[in-house]
Amino acid sequence: MTDFSVNINGLRLANPVMPASGTFAEGLADVIDFNRLGAFVTKTFTLHPRSGNPLPRVCELDSAMLNAIGISSKGVEDFIEYTLPFYQRYAPPLIASISAPTTQEFATLAARLSEVPGIAAIEANISCPNIEEDGRAFAIEPVATARVIKALR
Amino acid sequence: MACGLGMCYCCVRPMRDKESQTLTDKRVCYDGPVFPLHEVCYDGF
Numbered sequence: 001m002t003d004f005s006v007n008i009n010g011l012r013l014a015n016p017v018m019p020a021s022g023t024f025a026e027g028l029a030d031v032i033d034f035n036r037l038g039a040f041v042t043k044t045f046t047l048h049p050r051s052g053n054p055l056p057r058v059c060e061l062d063s064a065m066l067n068a069i070g071i072s073s074k075g076v077e078d079f080i081e082y083t084l085p086f087y088q089r090y091a092p093p094l095i096a097s098i099s100a101p102t103t104q105e106f107a108t109l110a111a112r113l114s115e116v117p118g119i120a121a122i123e124a125n126i127s128c129p130n131i132e133e134d135g136r137a138f139a140i141e142p143v144a145t146a147r148v149i150k151a152l153r
Numbered sequence: 154m155a156c157g158l159g160m161c162y163c164c165v166r167p168m169r170d171k172e173s174q175t176l177t178d179k180r181v182c183y184d185g186p187v188f189p190l191h192e193v194c195y196d197g198f
Contacts, residue, residue, distance in 0.1 A: 022160055022161075023160060024160075025160045026159065027156075027159035027160050028160070043162075051178060052162065052165075052178075055165070055166070056163075057162070057163050057165075058161075065155060067163050072162045072165065072178060
């Protein structure tokens with residue numbers, strides 16, 4: 001059998017298939033065998049609950065659709081209590097996708113997750129608004145990006 | 154509904170918890186599509 005395993009800075013995946021954030025959740029568990037994935041990446045969640053954008057969040061176009069969900073999240077404690085046990089039933093490592101409006105909140109959230117077993121890595125969703133920089137996304141500014149990564153570490 | 158699998162959160166609607174009376178977004182495609190009448194909230198109610 002061919003070995004498709006990859007090593008990402010010490011994180012070993014059985015294969016390089018790492019779906020985008022939130023695309024493999026409980027709704028797909030009855031459709032495919034989740035153990036065939038290289039890793040899970042959760043839907044992005046935040047430290048505190050947030051409702052996301054007002055409705056409607058989706059717009060149908062002639063040949064496509066647009067959506068703007070606005071990071072709907074029940075918060076980290078809800079994630080730990082209700083979502084994490086679902087993923088722990090499967091073998092692929094779990095990557096937690098997190099977001100925050102400030103650098104400090106990224107750090108606080110990462111610190112909370114570091115206390116929780118079963119999370120192999122953190123994905124920083126830095127396309128969200130940075131309220132310390134007039135709402136511009138962290139990812140737009142290299143310095144802001146570096147600040148978040150440093151705080152996470 | 155966009156994904157129909159409960160993952161994209163496009164189809165959420167605010168539903169009222171019977172006990173606490175608080176509103177929680179529920180996914181029509183995954184948590185529903187049928188909901189108890191007392192949970193369903195509309196603008197102005």
